[in-house]
Amino acid sequence: MIFTNFKRITRTGFVNFWRNGFLSFAAIVVLTISLLAIGAIIFSGAFGRALIADVKDKVDINVYFALNAPEQDILAVQADLDRLPEVASTTYISRDRVLAKFKMKWQDNALIMQGLDEIGDNPFPATLNVKARDPGQYGSIAQYLSNKNPAMSDGTPTIEKVNYEQNKLVIDRLSKIIPAVERAGLSIAVIMVLVAIIVVFNTIRLIVYTSKDEISVMKLVGASNIYVRGPLIVSGIMYGIISALITLIIMAAVAYWSDAVIMRFAGVEIASNFELVVNVLSRYFAQNFGQIFVIIMGTGVVLGALSSYIAAKRYLRV
Protein backbone atom coordinates (compact mmCIF):
# COMPACT_ATOMS: atom_id res chain seq x y z
CA MET A 1 0.00 0.00 0.00
CA ILE A 2 2.85 2.33 0.83
CA PHE A 3 4.40 1.57 -2.55
CA THR A 4 1.07 2.10 -4.33
CA ASN A 5 0.59 5.41 -2.55
CA PHE A 6 4.13 6.49 -3.42
CA LYS A 7 3.58 5.57 -7.06
CA ARG A 8 0.26 7.43 -7.22
CA ILE A 9 1.61 10.51 -5.49
CA THR A 10 4.63 10.64 -7.80
CA ARG A 11 2.52 10.15 -10.91
CA THR A 12 0.04 12.83 -9.84
CA GLY A 13 2.93 15.19 -9.12
CA PHE A 14 4.32 14.67 -12.63
CA VAL A 15 0.92 15.04 -14.28
CA ASN A 16 0.17 18.25 -12.35
CA PHE A 17 3.58 19.60 -13.32
CA TRP A 18 2.75 19.23 -17.03
CA ARG A 19 -0.88 20.31 -16.80
CA ASN A 20 -0.04 23.47 -14.86
CA GLY A 21 2.48 24.31 -17.57
CA PHE A 22 2.50 28.06 -17.12
CA LEU A 23 2.70 27.97 -13.33
CA SER A 24 5.49 25.41 -13.51
CA PHE A 25 7.31 27.63 -15.96
CA ALA A 26 6.93 30.64 -13.64
CA ALA A 27 8.19 28.65 -10.66
CA ILE A 28 11.20 27.43 -12.63
CA VAL A 29 12.05 30.97 -13.78
CA VAL A 30 11.95 32.35 -10.23
CA LEU A 31 13.80 29.38 -8.76
CA THR A 32 16.45 29.57 -11.49
CA ILE A 33 17.02 33.26 -10.84
CA SER A 34 17.39 32.57 -7.12
CA LEU A 35 19.78 29.69 -7.70
CA LEU A 36 21.76 31.89 -10.09
CA ALA A 37 22.11 34.41 -7.25
CA ILE A 38 23.59 31.64 -5.12
CA GLY A 39 25.80 30.62 -8.05
CA ALA A 40 26.97 34.22 -8.37
CA ILE A 41 27.86 34.21 -4.68
CA ILE A 42 29.85 31.00 -5.12
CA PHE A 43 31.68 32.45 -8.11
CA SER A 44 32.38 35.87 -6.67
CA GLY A 45 33.61 34.17 -3.50
CA ALA A 46 35.97 32.00 -5.54
CA PHE A 47 37.12 34.96 -7.59
CA GLY A 48 37.59 37.14 -4.53
CA ARG A 49 39.51 34.45 -2.70
CA ALA A 50 41.77 33.94 -5.72
CA LEU A 51 42.36 37.68 -5.96
CA ILE A 52 43.11 37.99 -2.25
CA ALA A 53 45.37 34.92 -2.35
CA ASP A 54 47.18 36.49 -5.26
CA VAL A 55 47.68 39.78 -3.43
CA LYS A 56 48.72 37.98 -0.25
CA ASP A 57 51.16 35.96 -2.30
CA LYS A 58 52.69 39.17 -3.60
CA VAL A 59 53.36 40.43 -0.07
CA ASP A 60 56.51 39.08 1.52
CA ILE A 61 59.54 40.13 3.52
CA ASN A 62 63.15 39.53 2.68
CA VAL A 63 65.78 38.73 5.24
CA TYR A 64 69.25 39.89 4.12
CA PHE A 65 72.22 38.17 5.69
CA ALA A 66 75.72 39.50 6.30
CA LEU A 67 78.01 38.93 3.31
CA ASN A 68 80.25 36.61 5.27
CA ALA A 69 77.42 34.67 6.96
CA PRO A 70 78.11 30.93 6.66
CA GLU A 71 75.47 29.02 4.72
CA GLN A 72 74.71 26.58 7.56
CA ASP A 73 73.77 29.51 9.84
CA ILE A 74 71.41 30.82 7.17
CA LEU A 75 69.89 27.38 6.73
CA ALA A 76 69.51 27.14 10.52
CA VAL A 77 67.54 30.42 10.52
CA GLN A 78 65.43 29.11 7.65
CA ALA A 79 64.73 25.90 9.58
CA ASP A 80 63.74 27.98 12.64
CA LEU A 81 61.37 30.06 10.54
CA ASP A 82 59.83 27.03 8.91
CA ARG A 83 58.93 25.76 12.35
CA LEU A 84 56.92 28.92 13.15
CA PRO A 85 53.18 28.41 12.65
CA GLU A 86 52.83 31.89 11.14
CA VAL A 87 55.22 31.15 8.28
CA ALA A 88 53.72 29.75 5.09
CA SER A 89 56.93 29.31 3.13
CA THR A 90 60.57 30.35 3.00
CA THR A 91 62.84 30.45 0.00
CA TYR A 92 66.59 30.60 0.35
CA ILE A 93 68.43 32.43 -2.40
CA SER A 94 72.20 32.05 -2.17
CA ARG A 95 74.56 34.92 -3.00
CA ASP A 96 75.49 33.27 -6.30
CA ARG A 97 71.85 32.93 -7.32
CA VAL A 98 71.13 36.56 -6.43
CA LEU A 99 74.05 37.58 -8.60
CA ALA A 100 72.96 35.34 -11.45
CA LYS A 101 69.42 36.73 -11.30
CA PHE A 102 70.75 40.28 -11.26
CA LYS A 103 72.96 39.61 -14.27
CA MET A 104 70.11 38.02 -16.15
CA LYS A 105 67.86 41.00 -15.47
CA TRP A 106 70.37 43.63 -16.51
CA GLN A 107 72.29 41.73 -19.20
CA ASP A 108 71.35 44.27 -21.88
CA ASN A 109 72.50 47.24 -19.79
CA ALA A 110 76.22 47.66 -20.46
CA LEU A 111 76.70 50.38 -17.83
CA ILE A 112 75.37 48.27 -14.98
CA MET A 113 77.22 45.21 -16.11
CA GLN A 114 80.42 47.30 -16.29
CA GLY A 115 79.84 48.62 -12.77
CA LEU A 116 79.32 45.11 -11.51
CA ASP A 117 82.60 44.04 -13.09
CA GLU A 118 84.43 46.92 -11.42
CA ILE A 119 83.25 45.82 -7.98
CA GLY A 120 84.81 42.49 -8.78
CA ASP A 121 83.41 40.59 -5.84
CA ASN A 122 79.74 39.54 -5.50
CA PRO A 123 78.13 42.51 -3.69
CA PHE A 124 74.80 40.81 -3.02
CA PRO A 125 73.87 39.33 0.34
CA ALA A 126 72.19 35.92 0.65
CA THR A 127 68.44 36.38 0.92
CA LEU A 128 65.69 34.48 2.65
CA ASN A 129 62.27 35.22 1.23
CA VAL A 130 59.55 34.72 3.85
CA LYS A 131 55.82 34.45 3.20
CA ALA A 132 53.42 34.50 6.11
CA ARG A 133 50.10 32.72 6.21
CA ASP A 134 48.43 36.03 6.95
CA PRO A 135 49.72 39.54 6.18
CA GLY A 136 49.10 40.56 9.81
CA GLN A 137 51.76 38.16 10.99
CA TYR A 138 54.75 39.81 9.32
CA GLY A 139 55.25 42.09 12.31
CA SER A 140 55.73 39.23 14.71
CA ILE A 141 57.98 37.36 12.27
CA ALA A 142 60.19 40.43 11.92
CA GLN A 143 60.17 40.78 15.69
CA TYR A 144 61.14 37.15 16.08
CA LEU A 145 64.06 37.58 13.70
CA SER A 146 65.44 40.68 15.43
CA ASN A 147 65.26 38.94 18.83
CA LYS A 148 66.69 35.70 17.56
CA ASN A 149 69.48 37.11 15.35
CA PRO A 150 72.39 34.75 16.10
CA ALA A 151 75.88 36.17 16.29
CA MET A 152 78.69 34.84 14.11
CA SER A 153 82.09 33.76 15.45
CA ASP A 154 83.41 37.35 15.15
CA GLY A 155 80.47 38.69 17.16
CA THR A 156 78.65 40.51 14.35
CA PRO A 157 75.03 39.54 13.73
CA THR A 158 74.19 37.06 10.98
CA ILE A 159 71.13 38.98 9.80
CA GLU A 160 71.98 42.34 8.45
CA LYS A 161 68.54 43.60 7.61
CA VAL A 162 64.87 42.66 7.41
CA ASN A 163 62.90 44.76 4.94
CA TYR A 164 59.74 44.66 7.04
CA GLU A 165 59.75 48.38 7.85
CA GLN A 166 59.67 49.36 4.15
CA ASN A 167 56.76 47.00 3.49
CA LYS A 168 54.99 47.76 6.75
CA LEU A 169 52.53 50.31 5.36
CA VAL A 170 51.20 48.16 2.55
CA ILE A 171 51.16 45.08 4.76
CA ASP A 172 49.19 46.86 7.47
CA ARG A 173 46.66 48.18 4.97
CA LEU A 174 46.18 44.83 3.36
CA SER A 175 45.72 43.05 6.65
CA LYS A 176 42.92 45.51 7.45
CA ILE A 177 41.29 45.57 4.02
CA ILE A 178 41.22 41.84 3.36
CA PRO A 179 39.14 40.81 6.41
CA ALA A 180 36.81 43.76 5.75
CA VAL A 181 36.31 42.63 2.15
CA GLU A 182 35.70 39.08 3.32
CA ARG A 183 33.14 40.22 5.90
CA ALA A 184 31.31 42.44 3.41
CA GLY A 185 31.20 39.58 0.92
CA LEU A 186 29.75 37.25 3.51
CA SER A 187 27.01 39.70 4.56
CA ILE A 188 26.01 40.35 0.96
CA ALA A 189 25.90 36.60 0.38
CA VAL A 190 23.68 36.02 3.41
CA ILE A 191 21.27 38.81 2.37
CA MET A 192 21.05 37.53 -1.20
CA VAL A 193 20.39 33.98 -0.08
CA LEU A 194 17.64 35.20 2.27
CA VAL A 195 16.01 37.24 -0.51
CA ALA A 196 16.20 34.24 -2.83
CA ILE A 197 14.53 31.98 -0.28
CA ILE A 198 11.73 34.47 0.41
CA VAL A 199 11.01 35.08 -3.28
CA VAL A 200 10.92 31.36 -4.08
CA PHE A 201 8.73 30.61 -1.08
CA ASN A 202 6.23 33.30 -2.03
CA THR A 203 6.06 32.18 -5.64
CA ILE A 204 5.39 28.58 -4.71
CA ARG A 205 2.91 29.70 -2.09
CA LEU A 206 0.95 31.53 -4.78
CA ILE A 207 1.01 28.42 -6.97
CA VAL A 208 -0.31 26.30 -4.10
CA TYR A 209 -2.87 29.02 -3.38
CA THR A 210 -4.37 28.58 -6.84
CA SER A 211 -5.17 24.98 -5.94
CA LYS A 212 -6.55 25.66 -2.47
CA ASP A 213 -10.09 24.73 -3.53
CA GLU A 214 -8.84 21.48 -4.98
CA ILE A 215 -7.00 20.74 -1.75
CA SER A 216 -10.19 21.19 0.27
CA VAL A 217 -12.18 18.99 -2.15
CA MET A 218 -9.56 16.26 -1.86
CA LYS A 219 -9.79 16.47 1.90
CA LEU A 220 -13.60 16.36 1.86
CA VAL A 221 -13.53 13.28 -0.36
CA GLY A 222 -11.52 11.65 2.40
CA ALA A 223 -7.94 11.92 1.18
CA SER A 224 -5.32 11.92 3.93
CA ASN A 225 -2.96 14.88 4.29
CA ILE A 226 0.01 13.12 2.74
CA TYR A 227 -2.10 12.16 -0.24
CA VAL A 228 -3.02 15.78 -0.89
CA ARG A 229 0.34 17.25 -0.08
CA GLY A 230 2.52 14.59 -1.71
CA PRO A 231 1.93 15.58 -5.35
CA LEU A 232 2.57 19.24 -4.49
CA ILE A 233 5.91 18.27 -2.97
CA VAL A 234 6.75 16.14 -6.02
CA SER A 235 6.04 19.13 -8.26
CA GLY A 236 8.19 21.29 -5.97
CA ILE A 237 11.06 18.83 -6.27
CA MET A 238 10.70 18.87 -10.06
CA TYR A 239 10.87 22.68 -10.10
CA GLY A 240 14.06 22.37 -8.05
CA ILE A 241 15.74 19.74 -10.25
CA ILE A 242 14.98 21.54 -13.52
CA SER A 243 16.00 24.95 -12.18
CA ALA A 244 19.21 23.51 -10.75
CA LEU A 245 20.13 21.93 -14.10
CA ILE A 246 19.50 25.21 -15.94
CA THR A 247 21.53 27.08 -13.32
CA LEU A 248 24.46 24.68 -13.59
CA ILE A 249 24.51 25.01 -17.39
CA ILE A 250 24.47 28.82 -17.13
CA MET A 251 27.21 28.72 -14.47
CA ALA A 252 29.41 26.54 -16.70
CA ALA A 253 28.88 28.92 -19.60
CA VAL A 254 29.72 31.94 -17.42
CA ALA A 255 32.81 30.26 -15.98
CA TYR A 256 34.35 29.56 -19.37
CA TRP A 257 33.17 32.77 -20.98
CA SER A 258 34.48 34.93 -18.12
CA ASP A 259 38.04 33.74 -18.67
CA ALA A 260 38.02 35.08 -22.18
CA VAL A 261 36.48 38.36 -20.98
CA ILE A 262 39.05 38.85 -18.21
CA MET A 263 41.85 38.20 -20.66
CA ARG A 264 40.43 40.72 -23.10
CA PHE A 265 39.85 43.47 -20.56
CA ALA A 266 42.98 42.98 -18.51
CA GLY A 267 45.22 42.21 -21.45
CA VAL A 268 47.43 39.17 -21.58
CA GLU A 269 50.33 40.97 -19.89
CA ILE A 270 48.49 42.12 -16.78
CA ALA A 271 46.61 38.87 -16.61
CA SER A 272 49.85 36.94 -16.56
CA ASN A 273 51.11 39.14 -13.71
CA PHE A 274 48.10 38.01 -11.72
CA GLU A 275 48.57 34.44 -12.76
CA LEU A 276 46.29 33.06 -10.05
CA VAL A 277 43.34 35.04 -11.38
CA VAL A 278 43.63 33.70 -14.91
CA ASN A 279 41.15 30.89 -15.64
CA VAL A 280 40.11 31.05 -12.01
CA LEU A 281 36.39 30.46 -12.59
CA SER A 282 36.67 27.64 -15.10
CA ARG A 283 39.31 25.95 -12.97
CA TYR A 284 37.24 26.47 -9.82
CA PHE A 285 34.10 25.16 -11.54
CA ALA A 286 35.86 22.06 -12.86
CA GLN A 287 37.66 21.30 -9.59
CA ASN A 288 34.69 21.87 -7.31
CA PHE A 289 31.95 20.64 -9.62
CA GLY A 290 30.77 17.99 -7.16
CA GLN A 291 30.42 20.51 -4.35
CA ILE A 292 28.73 23.13 -6.57
CA PHE A 293 26.36 20.49 -7.93
CA VAL A 294 25.34 19.44 -4.42
CA ILE A 295 24.85 23.05 -3.27
CA ILE A 296 22.78 24.15 -6.28
CA MET A 297 20.78 20.93 -6.67
CA GLY A 298 20.30 20.58 -2.92
CA THR A 299 19.15 24.18 -2.51
CA GLY A 300 16.77 23.87 -5.47
CA VAL A 301 15.20 20.61 -4.36
CA VAL A 302 14.96 21.54 -0.68
CA LEU A 303 13.56 25.01 -1.45
CA GLY A 304 11.00 23.60 -3.90
CA ALA A 305 9.89 20.76 -1.66
CA LEU A 306 9.91 22.70 1.60
CA SER A 307 8.05 25.68 0.13
CA SER A 308 5.32 23.37 -1.21
CA TYR A 309 5.15 21.54 2.09
CA ILE A 310 4.77 24.70 4.16
CA ALA A 311 2.47 26.43 1.68
CA ALA A 312 0.05 23.49 1.61
CA LYS A 313 -0.16 23.37 5.39
CA ARG A 314 -2.64 26.19 5.76
CA TYR A 315 -5.11 24.76 3.21
CA LEU A 316 -5.07 21.28 4.70
CA ARG A 317 -7.00 22.41 7.78
CA VAL A 318 -10.32 21.32 6.28
Next chain:
Amino acid sequence: MIYYDKVSKVYPDKSVALDGVSFGVEPKEFVTIVGHSGAGKTTLMKMLIAEDWPTEGAVFFESSNIHKLNKRAMSRLRRRIGTVFQDYRLLQNKTVYENIAFAMEAAGRTDSEISADVPHVLELVDLGHKIWNFPKELSGGERQRVAIARAIVTQPDIIIADEPTGNLDPTNTYEIIRILQKINELGTTVLLTTHNKGVVDTIGGRVITMEKGKVVRDDKGGKYIL
Protein backbone atom coordinates in the same frame (compact mmCIF):
# COMPACT_ATOMS: atom_id res chain seq x y z
CA MET B 1 -26.70 6.11 12.52
CA ILE B 2 -26.66 9.89 12.31
CA TYR B 3 -27.93 12.11 15.04
CA TYR B 4 -28.15 15.90 15.10
CA ASP B 5 -28.36 17.01 18.73
CA LYS B 6 -29.69 20.58 19.18
CA VAL B 7 -27.36 21.85 16.50
CA SER B 8 -27.15 25.63 16.11
CA LYS B 9 -24.97 27.59 13.77
CA VAL B 10 -24.55 31.34 14.04
CA TYR B 11 -22.14 32.96 11.59
CA PRO B 12 -19.86 35.79 12.75
CA ASP B 13 -22.17 38.34 11.13
CA LYS B 14 -24.89 37.08 13.56
CA SER B 15 -26.92 35.44 10.80
CA VAL B 16 -28.49 32.23 12.09
CA ALA B 17 -28.14 29.27 9.74
CA LEU B 18 -29.35 26.56 12.11
CA ASP B 19 -31.37 26.99 15.29
CA GLY B 20 -31.51 24.00 17.64
CA VAL B 21 -31.95 21.31 15.01
CA SER B 22 -32.45 17.77 16.33
CA PHE B 23 -33.26 14.65 14.34
CA GLY B 24 -31.86 11.21 13.67
CA VAL B 25 -31.36 9.14 10.55
CA GLU B 26 -31.63 5.36 10.59
CA PRO B 27 -29.44 3.11 8.41
CA LYS B 28 -30.84 2.53 4.88
CA GLU B 29 -33.22 5.45 5.18
CA PHE B 30 -33.85 7.82 2.27
CA VAL B 31 -34.30 11.27 3.79
CA THR B 32 -35.25 14.28 1.71
CA ILE B 33 -34.68 17.71 3.22
CA VAL B 34 -36.69 20.52 1.68
CA GLY B 35 -36.85 24.21 2.35
CA HIS B 36 -36.37 27.63 0.80
CA SER B 37 -32.93 28.95 -0.03
CA GLY B 38 -31.24 29.99 3.18
CA ALA B 39 -33.29 27.60 5.30
CA GLY B 40 -30.07 25.89 6.42
CA LYS B 41 -30.16 22.75 4.27
CA THR B 42 -26.60 23.10 2.95
CA THR B 43 -25.20 23.98 6.39
CA LEU B 44 -26.84 20.85 7.75
CA MET B 45 -25.09 18.76 5.09
CA LYS B 46 -21.73 20.47 5.64
CA MET B 47 -21.86 19.53 9.33
CA LEU B 48 -21.89 15.85 8.45
CA ILE B 49 -18.50 15.94 6.69
CA ALA B 50 -17.10 18.50 9.15
CA GLU B 51 -16.77 21.15 6.48
CA ASP B 52 -18.57 23.41 8.94
CA TRP B 53 -18.75 23.43 12.72
CA PRO B 54 -21.79 23.88 14.95
CA THR B 55 -21.78 26.86 17.30
CA GLU B 56 -23.82 24.78 19.74
CA GLY B 57 -24.86 21.15 19.92
CA ALA B 58 -23.21 18.18 18.29
CA VAL B 59 -23.48 15.86 15.31
CA PHE B 60 -23.00 12.15 15.93
CA PHE B 61 -22.11 9.44 13.47
CA GLU B 62 -22.42 5.96 14.95
CA SER B 63 -22.11 7.44 18.45
CA SER B 64 -18.91 9.41 17.77
CA ASN B 65 -18.99 13.19 17.75
CA ILE B 66 -17.90 14.12 14.22
CA HIS B 67 -16.30 17.37 15.25
CA LYS B 68 -14.12 15.74 17.88
CA LEU B 69 -12.50 13.17 15.58
CA ASN B 70 -8.78 13.34 14.95
CA LYS B 71 -7.40 13.84 11.44
CA ARG B 72 -7.08 10.17 10.53
CA ALA B 73 -10.48 9.24 11.85
CA MET B 74 -11.92 12.23 10.02
CA SER B 75 -10.46 11.07 6.70
CA ARG B 76 -11.81 7.57 7.34
CA LEU B 77 -15.26 8.95 8.12
CA ARG B 78 -15.26 11.04 4.96
CA ARG B 79 -14.44 7.96 2.89
CA ARG B 80 -17.63 6.36 4.21
CA ILE B 81 -19.69 9.34 3.09
CA GLY B 82 -20.17 10.08 -0.59
CA THR B 83 -20.84 13.77 -1.09
CA VAL B 84 -22.45 15.44 -4.08
CA PHE B 85 -21.76 19.13 -3.66
CA GLN B 86 -24.16 21.77 -4.87
CA ASP B 87 -21.30 23.39 -6.82
CA TYR B 88 -19.93 20.00 -8.03
CA ARG B 89 -16.37 20.69 -6.74
CA LEU B 90 -14.61 18.67 -9.37
CA LEU B 91 -10.82 18.81 -9.62
CA GLN B 92 -10.28 21.12 -12.59
CA ASN B 93 -6.91 19.81 -13.68
CA LYS B 94 -7.98 16.18 -13.67
CA THR B 95 -9.98 14.36 -16.34
CA VAL B 96 -13.40 12.84 -15.58
CA TYR B 97 -11.71 9.47 -15.15
CA GLU B 98 -9.08 10.87 -12.78
CA ASN B 99 -11.66 12.77 -10.74
CA ILE B 100 -13.48 9.55 -9.97
CA ALA B 101 -10.29 7.50 -9.66
CA PHE B 102 -9.03 10.02 -7.10
CA ALA B 103 -11.84 9.23 -4.66
CA MET B 104 -11.03 5.54 -4.99
CA GLU B 105 -7.28 6.15 -4.59
CA ALA B 106 -7.95 8.18 -1.48
CA ALA B 107 -10.02 5.29 -0.15
CA GLY B 108 -7.07 2.98 -0.76
CA ARG B 109 -8.55 0.88 -3.59
CA THR B 110 -6.28 -1.13 -5.85
CA ASP B 111 -5.47 -0.14 -9.42
CA SER B 112 -7.44 -3.06 -10.85
CA GLU B 113 -10.53 -2.10 -8.85
CA ILE B 114 -10.17 1.45 -10.10
CA SER B 115 -9.78 0.54 -13.75
CA ALA B 116 -12.81 -1.76 -13.50
CA ASP B 117 -15.15 0.44 -11.47
CA VAL B 118 -14.59 3.90 -12.95
CA PRO B 119 -15.85 3.12 -16.49
CA HIS B 120 -18.69 1.18 -14.97
CA VAL B 121 -19.90 4.01 -12.77
CA LEU B 122 -19.55 6.46 -15.66
CA GLU B 123 -21.79 4.24 -17.79
CA LEU B 124 -24.25 4.32 -14.91
CA VAL B 125 -24.48 8.14 -15.08
CA ASP B 126 -24.38 7.97 -18.89
CA LEU B 127 -21.00 9.67 -19.30
CA GLY B 128 -19.00 6.79 -20.77
CA HIS B 129 -18.17 8.89 -23.83
CA LYS B 130 -16.72 11.80 -21.81
CA ILE B 131 -14.30 9.78 -19.74
CA TRP B 132 -11.14 11.65 -20.87
CA ASN B 133 -12.63 15.15 -20.90
CA PHE B 134 -11.75 17.82 -18.35
CA PRO B 135 -14.55 19.32 -16.21
CA LYS B 136 -14.39 22.65 -18.03
CA GLU B 137 -15.33 20.85 -21.26
CA LEU B 138 -18.56 19.51 -19.72
CA SER B 139 -22.01 21.05 -19.35
CA GLY B 140 -23.47 21.77 -15.92
CA GLY B 141 -25.58 18.63 -15.99
CA GLU B 142 -22.63 16.51 -17.03
CA ARG B 143 -20.50 17.91 -14.24
CA GLN B 144 -23.30 17.13 -11.80
CA ARG B 145 -23.34 13.55 -13.00
CA VAL B 146 -19.54 13.26 -12.63
CA ALA B 147 -19.95 14.51 -9.06
CA ILE B 148 -22.58 11.84 -8.43
CA ALA B 149 -20.39 9.16 -9.99
CA ARG B 150 -17.53 10.24 -7.71
CA ALA B 151 -19.79 10.07 -4.65
CA ILE B 152 -21.13 6.59 -5.35
CA VAL B 153 -18.05 4.88 -6.77
CA THR B 154 -16.54 4.07 -3.38
CA GLN B 155 -19.82 2.42 -2.30
CA PRO B 156 -20.11 4.58 0.79
CA ASP B 157 -22.44 3.95 3.73
CA ILE B 158 -24.11 7.31 3.25
CA ILE B 159 -24.67 9.52 0.24
CA ILE B 160 -25.33 13.17 0.90
CA ALA B 161 -26.55 15.01 -2.14
CA ASP B 162 -27.00 18.76 -1.94
CA GLU B 163 -29.35 19.85 -4.75
CA PRO B 164 -28.03 17.21 -7.16
CA THR B 165 -30.77 17.93 -9.66
CA GLY B 166 -30.58 21.71 -9.53
CA ASN B 167 -29.07 22.04 -12.99
CA LEU B 168 -30.69 19.09 -14.73
CA ASP B 169 -33.59 18.84 -17.16
CA PRO B 170 -36.58 16.72 -16.07
CA THR B 171 -35.35 13.56 -17.85
CA ASN B 172 -31.91 13.77 -16.28
CA THR B 173 -33.44 14.66 -12.92
CA TYR B 174 -35.54 11.55 -13.00
CA GLU B 175 -32.49 9.49 -13.99
CA ILE B 176 -30.45 10.81 -11.06
CA ILE B 177 -33.22 10.19 -8.58
CA ARG B 178 -33.64 6.68 -9.96
CA ILE B 179 -29.87 6.10 -9.45
CA LEU B 180 -30.06 7.38 -5.87
CA GLN B 181 -33.10 5.21 -5.15
CA LYS B 182 -31.35 2.18 -6.57
CA ILE B 183 -28.31 2.83 -4.39
CA ASN B 184 -30.66 3.23 -1.42
CA GLU B 185 -32.33 -0.08 -2.20
CA LEU B 186 -28.89 -1.72 -2.17
CA GLY B 187 -28.51 -0.55 1.44
CA THR B 188 -26.98 2.92 1.29
CA THR B 189 -28.40 5.69 3.46
CA VAL B 190 -29.25 8.74 1.36
CA LEU B 191 -29.65 12.34 2.48
CA LEU B 192 -30.93 14.57 -0.27
CA THR B 193 -31.80 18.25 -0.33
CA THR B 194 -33.97 19.65 -3.06
CA HIS B 195 -36.30 22.41 -4.15
CA ASN B 196 -38.02 20.20 -6.65
CA LYS B 197 -41.58 19.28 -5.69
CA GLY B 198 -41.71 16.56 -8.36
CA VAL B 199 -38.62 14.89 -6.95
CA VAL B 200 -40.02 14.79 -3.42
CA ASP B 201 -43.33 13.39 -4.56
CA THR B 202 -41.62 10.74 -6.71
CA ILE B 203 -39.47 9.49 -3.84
CA GLY B 204 -42.28 9.45 -1.34
CA GLY B 205 -39.93 8.72 1.57
CA ARG B 206 -39.25 10.63 4.76
CA VAL B 207 -39.34 14.38 4.24
CA ILE B 208 -37.87 16.92 6.65
CA THR B 209 -39.01 20.46 6.04
CA MET B 210 -36.79 23.32 7.21
CA GLU B 211 -37.60 26.97 7.63
CA LYS B 212 -35.28 29.70 8.92
CA GLY B 213 -32.84 27.19 10.43
CA LYS B 214 -35.50 25.12 12.18
CA VAL B 215 -37.10 21.76 11.45
CA VAL B 216 -40.79 22.58 11.02
CA ARG B 217 -42.04 19.22 9.73
CA ASP B 218 -40.75 15.64 9.74
CA ASP B 219 -43.06 13.19 7.96
CA LYS B 220 -42.62 9.57 7.01
CA GLY B 221 -43.88 9.17 3.46
CA GLY B 222 -44.26 12.90 3.30
CA LYS B 223 -45.10 15.21 0.48
CA TYR B 224 -43.67 18.53 -0.52
CA ILE B 225 -45.55 21.11 1.52
CA LEU B 226 -44.22 24.62 2.05
